[in-house]
Amino acid sequence: MATVLAFTSPALGHLFPMTPLLLELHARGHRVHLRTLGSQVGAMRALGLEASALDPRALEIVHPDWEAKDPVGALKLAVRTFTQRADVDAPDFQSALDEVAPDLVIVDITAWGALAVAERWGGPWVTHSPFTPPITSKGTPPFGPGLRPIPGPIGRLRDALVRPLVMGAAERTLRPGINAVRERIGVPPVHGADDFFRRCDLMLVTTSEPFEYAHPDWAPQVQMIGANAWEPPQALPAWLDEITDPIVLVTTSSEFQDDGLLVRTALEALRDEPVHVVATMPAGVDATIKVPANATLVEFVPHGPVLDRAVVAVTHGGMGATQKALARGIPVCVVPFGRDQLEVARRAEVSGSGTRLPAKKLNAERLRAKVKEAMTLTSGAQRVKAGYAVAGGAPAGADAVEGLLKKGAPA
Structure with a gap:
């Protein structure tokens, strides 16, 4: 060996x-x-x-x-x-x-x-x-x-x-x-x-x-x-079992890039929708963000168990977070802020597995529409999931x- x-x-x-x-x-x-x-x-x-x-x-x-x-x-x-x-x-x-x-x-x-x-x-x-x-x-x-x-x-x-x-x-x-x-x-x-x-x-x-x-x-x-999606084993929080509505996972980068606006906008956009938003900010939670009743904001939670109950993932376009959702057949709404994220967002759109909203155009109304559109793209996400398996x-x-x-x- x-x-x-x-x-x-x-x-x-x-x-x-x-x-x-x-x-x-x-x-x-x-x-x-x-x-x-x-x-x-x-x-x-x-x-x-x-x-x-x-x-x-x-x-x-x-x-x-x-x-x-x-x-x-x-x-x-x-x-x-x-x-x-x-x-x-x-x-x-x-x-x-x-x-x-x-x-x-x-x-x-x-x-x-x-x-x-x-x-x-x-x-x-x-x-x-x-x-x-x-x-x-x-x-x-x-x-x-x-x-x-x-x-x-x-x-x-x-x-x-x-x-x-x-x-x-x-x-x-x-x-x-x-x-x-x-x-x-x-x-x-x-x-x-x-x-x-x-x-x-x-x-x-x-x-x-x-x-x-x-x-x-x-x-x-x-x-x-x-995709090779992986995350370290970790105990699940008790609050996850208390959520009964379909989940929308919102992710930001683990390496700071000033993308907290995505979480703030997502909470506003989906506050009156029949979903529960789970938002993670691994680079540090912004304490000034107001969290509505249908949302949970944390620094980190294992994404896998959340995605197993999710109907869509709203991501910053990080390859890991985006592909982790698609590897489970969950469609994505990608809001790219920089790095390789513009390329990731376009690939989600072209593959029919998600929607794309440039960060410069981000507001609550547009994000709500893109999230709802993404929810209709499960078949595209399933095709991507199958492609990962074949690889x-x-x-x-x-x-x-x-x-x-x-x-x-x-x-």
Whole structure:
């Protein structure tokens, strides 16, 4: 059996989608060591994994994407954040390599310094992406603004014109910073997103068709394995059993992005509807929000048991929260605030599994209408659920990892 070293960025939304894969590898007899958020080390050890804490300096570099005025600005801020973190996660990952001496490594796609160190290391190397990676694909719009795919020559022309404006701006920001990091680590410079992200031996992406667009030109290096929705075991609160009305789950980001307006608007929009709203604010509850009688506002509650009784989920567009609902066949209403959320919202709309409401247009009346429309899209959500199952989930990911182990490091 092999020794596997996994390394995440400092975000629960990146740890939790990777956890089923690591547990599957552990169940198959592999030694799995995980370096992740210090707050989660105990929980991961309780699951049977070896675990150690990330350098806490990585948590001090906050992703300020809520400051962006547009998608291009948001991409630039993301590039700046991940480049700054690279100087912390590169030596952190190297220390883990030295301590664990793995046969294979799995590195989070946003740990850019660790990715460069994995490349220098030269052994079998897997990139794990909990969101659609920003790499090109024929017939797919450029990543970022959430454009609707347009088939045929018109779509190809639009994408060719827009791509330099979107990805080009981010790549011009990326190259100087990340190449400076790469030079210090001793690996070649990169020229763009594809050049950077496709250097791994294998990329596992936690989504699949029909929620995700078709990407036949990604194979075999990039493999979509389904939603991989996971959350830590936790006792359910007593108040959940007291709710008798259909539930609407409202989620905000676990990493602060100033999206509390979504909860405030949802409570207002649905206060007179025959539902019970369960709203979670894991980045911190806003104590000024007035909670109506048909709602419960908490910092965190396990989403799974709530979704088992839900008729719709209203999400900020985080891939984890959105796909957790769809993996149960629950339709979504997505209100994107930034990051990859514009892309997630558009995919919900295009796949027929949910509705989309831009944050700039968010008000109670519009949200109420979009939530009611989403409630009619259960058949689309069920199609997405079936697509996730076909993709194979953690077992398919583990099969791919073991295939890479058998093949060994490339020449």
